[in-house]
Amino acid sequence: MENQITAVYVDETMYASGGKRFANLLLDFVVQLVLGFLLGLFASLLYLAFGIDGPAIWIAEMGTLEERFLGVVILIVYYGLIESLTSRSIGKYITGTKVVMYDGSKPDAGTILLRTICRIIPFEAFSFLGSKARGWHDSLSKTYVIDVKKYEHAVMMKQSFEQIGQEETTELNNY
Known part of the structure; x- marks a missing residue:
């Protein structure tokens, strides 16, 4: 039997809680x-090791x-x-979760960028707390x-059912 990827469409039972x-x-x-801490540490190391103080000053004087x-x-x-x-x-x-498209496929970079930019919407972080746990950056x-x-x-489960169907078809063709 050949190895094939089985598409399974996402339903609410699969949503992360x-x-x-x-x-x-x-x-x-x-x-x-x-x-952010590592960025500040890197800026400090630039100053201490090489005397480059611009990034450290910029970070220290941020508003x-x-x-x-x-x-x-x-x-x-x-x-x-x-x-x-x-x-x-x-x-x-x-937490054992991941981001997918409706058909279970991996989102492309443009979709992830849109999803990421949507996270900047004020109060967006609380939008996933509804009954379906699906936020604005998801929808x-x-x-x-x-x-x-x-x-x-x-x-x-889907692969198991498909395999059962293939075995029955193969048995019928052998008669």
Whole structure:
């Protein structure tokens, strides 16, 4: 029997729970804070090792608006890069979730960029707390955050049913 990828369309039973979505939010926020800290550390090391003080001074003298802008840049680079490559953020790896399209396929980079930019909408972080745990950044980008185990179980079940059908067809053709 040949190996084939079975498409399974996402349904509400596969959605990541609100608790997992909230954990993703918190875990990814911590990762972004660490990235900001590492950026500051790198700027300090540039100054200490090479006497390049521009980045360290810029970071040290940032105002609120500049801090928010840097936070948005970190958010866009973090989610845009990691989710484009893997369909998962660090938080999603930890909670066993991932981002997919309706047919279960990996979103393309443009879709991930749209999804990431939508995260900047004020109060967007609270939009996924409804009964379906689907946020504005999900609905506007037409993506879904699913529980990987539930999705893989659905794929396995579909493949099992397809295999049963193929075996019956093969047996009938042998008569």
